[in-house]
Amino acid sequence: MTFVVTENCIKCKYTDCVEVCPVDCFYEGTNFLVIHPDECIDCALCEPECPAEAIFADDELPAGQEAFIELNAELAEVWPNITEMKDKLNDADEWDGVEGKLDKLVR
Numbered sequence: 001m002t003f004v005v006t007e008n009c010i011k012c013k014y015t016d017c018v019e020v021c022p023v024d025c026f027y028e029g030t031n032f033l034v035i036h037p038d039e040c041i042d043c044a045l046c047e048p049e050c051p052a053e054a055i056f057a058d059d060e061l062p063a064g065q066e067a068f069i070e071l072n073a074e075l076a077e078v079w080p081n082i083t084e085m086k087d088k089l090n091d092a093d094e095w096d097g098v099e100g101k102l103d104k105l106v107r
């Protein structure tokens, strides 16, 4: 099992999740974060910290978010590690809850 960052993180990237992860397994892109599935210890600490409610256990993903399992695994191999909270993206609050953001993901 692993936890997975899903679509609502895109263009928000609040980064509260990073601050609580005991094993520093978050990786950062321009407008999205991912969790490395081989490093996550399933502690569940990050899930309630995300203001955008974008983090789920891989066996509790909302319908339509299944592709994010593979996307987290793939991008965690190429993006840099992030271990400290930073400012959310500009307009994060405007994008929180907007559906269909996958095409806005910057790889």
Ligand code: SF4
Pocket (backbone or CB within 6 Å): 003, 020, 021, 022, 023, 024, 025, 026, 035, 039, 040, 041, 042, 043, 044, 045, 046, 047
């Ligand atoms: Fe880190 Fe725990 Fe969240 Fe996994 S579940 S990403 S180990 S805080």
Ligand code: F3S
Pocket (backbone or CB within 6 Å): 005, 008, 009, 010, 012, 013, 014, 015, 016, 017, 018, 032, 033, 049, 050, 051, 052, 053, 054, 055
């Ligand atoms: Fe993204 Fe939520 Fe973390 S918006 S950066 S998963 S706090």
